[in-house]
Amino acid sequence: MHMLKQILTNKYFYIGTFSLMIFGAALLYVADNFIMPSYTNFNEGVTVPDVTRISLEEAETMLTSYGLRFEVTDRRANSAYPADYVIDQSPGADNIVKPDRKVYLTVNTEVRPQVQVPDVVNLSPRNAEIQLQNYGLVVGSKSYESSRFKNILRQSIPAGTTVEKGTVIDLVLGDGFGNKIVTVPEIIGLRLPEAQLKLREAGFRVEEVQFRPTKDIVPNTVLD
Numbered sequence: 001m002h003m004l005k006q007i008l009t010n011k012y013f014y015i016g017t018f019s020l021m022i023f024g025a026a027l028l029y030v031a032d033n034f035i036m037p038s039y040t041n042f043n044e045g046v047t048v049p050d051v052t053r054i055s056l057e058e059a060e061t062m063l064t065s066y067g068l069r070f071e072v073t074d075r076r077a078n079s080a081y082p083a084d085y086v087i088d089q090s091p092g093a094d095n096i097v098k099p100d101r102k103v104y105l106t107v108n109t110e111v112r113p114q115v116q117v118p119d120v121v122n123l124s125p126r127n128a129e130i131q132l133q134n135y136g137l138v139v140g141s142k143s144y145e146s147s148r149f150k151n152i153l154r155q156s157i158p159a160g161t162t163v164e165k166g167t168v169i170d171l172v173l174g175d176g177f178g179n180k181i182v183t184v185p186e187i188i189g190l191r192l193p194e195a196q197l198k199l200r201e202a203g204f205r206v207e208e209v210q211f212r213p214t215k216d217i218v219p220n221t222v223l224d
């Protein structure tokens with residue numbers, strides 16, 4: 001006990017202890033700021049890009065441009081992503097890594113079910129839409145050709161073709177007139193809704209409406 005008291009009251013004990021603390025702190029600073037960065041090539045680090053929510057092909061191109069490699073380590077089904085889209089990565093985006101580091105990817109395996117395109121030619125537009133929707137297909141653009149029939153004349157993808165659900169099918173419809181000659185009704189001065197109705201009743205379609213600011217005329221009035 002007497003010896004311990006002598007040590008604790010000796011000023012050189014405190015000087016030595018304080019010196020060791022200073023030396024330890026300095027050593028930690030040097031290791032943290034000079035030795036470790038040099039060892040890990042910190043100054044040559046690459047920031048990992050975010051390659052999720054893009055296709056595997058796009059991810060490969062992006063990672064290669066950053067000087068990184070990749071490996072697909074897992075495949076999972078996720079209906080929120082198209083097939084072969086990256087849904088996860090490790091290391092994550094914005095991490096700093098050494099050049100040529102490998103980034104591990106998880107890729108979606110979700111594949112849409114396939115269906116055969118039904119034959120909707122000669123169906124009415126309404127029935128054609130219902131038929132396509134029942135097969136999980138999407139009705140795309142509609143165009144019209146001169147015909148005395150108002151049914152579907154052509155479809156953009158032939159019947160019997162195997163496609164993924166969600167594929168868009170464009171339709172060509174007959175206008176119901178063929179070579180019939182009709183008189184264009186007088187619509188100048190009418191309000192737009194009234195003019196459109198009058199044209200439809202006469203068998204015409206309004207493809208495009210252009211607006212032109214004009215003083216002293218009620219808005220939405222047909223000028224020409």
